Amino acid sequence: MSETTPKQLLHLVFGGELNDLDGVEFRDLSSLDIIGIYPNYAEALVAWKAAAQKSVDNAAMRYFIVHMHRLLEPESAA
Template sequence: MAEQKQLLHLVLGGELADLKGVTFRDLDKVEVVGVYPNYAEAHKAWQSKAQQTVDNAHMRYFIVHLHRLLDPETDTTHVA
């Protein structure tokens, strides 16, 4: 059985300074939710955190495609 390539994704979030941008209000309060082995798992974590903070319009969570930073030649999008 061939080993599947690890496609790491980071989920993080915090309160934004302005709804029109992606600048965090306080970097000391940015939450690192976790690192996940694929997009599907990262999306589950992102969705859970986003739903928990739905009442705060300034709170945003993001999925960072770490595998693209580690290996820019990776040509995969949303691989589960």
Template structure:
């Protein structure tokens, strides 16, 4: 009997907000930063990112990002 292994969690954070300046990543209002969520893998995070990016496509200053939390937690494993 072979035990099923759960997929490895590679946590990703999706967040965004309106930038103060389009030339750098500096938010106009930190209190208004939108924390979309933390996701167990890149594919799920990408789906969430696309959804938020599409909702805000008319605002050129609005940006959403994906952060690879798993790389911060365990930098040697990447």
């Protein structure tokens, strides 16, 4: 029997303070908070929740999950 490794579906978790709560333009790109890159959505979601919880007192701070695997292999994102 051969062991198979699940396909990496990379996800980036990052955040920063927004200029406007209705948009996604950041106040200062040099101060973006890069949390990390994760091998699947489940792990990225755990990291996102932890980062978002730490910044709960700052209404302008937002964290995002970017599906990097969709950018790296756009033909398989359909």
